[in-house]
Amino acid sequence: MRTDIEPEGIPTEMPLAAIKIETVEDYERATVRVAELAGHVEDSAEEQELEALVDAIMEWDKTHDDATAWR
DSSP, X not given: OOSOOBTTBSOTTSOGGGOOOOSHHHXXXXXXXXXXXXXXXXXXXXXXXXXHHHHHHHHHHHHOOOOTTOO
């Protein structure tokens, strides 16, 4: 990804709009992080990160509709 997802989330200096999934590994990491963020409080930094990750995942899915690269 153009930004690394740390265990505690995306670094605050990284604009959430800059999240772009570039590899299958990025995609896998993003989906794990989405699961970790599910259920956080509305209007929190975690919810904003969740929304940005979901947007990035959806963009990836538009052009990668096969599962051939999955482990």
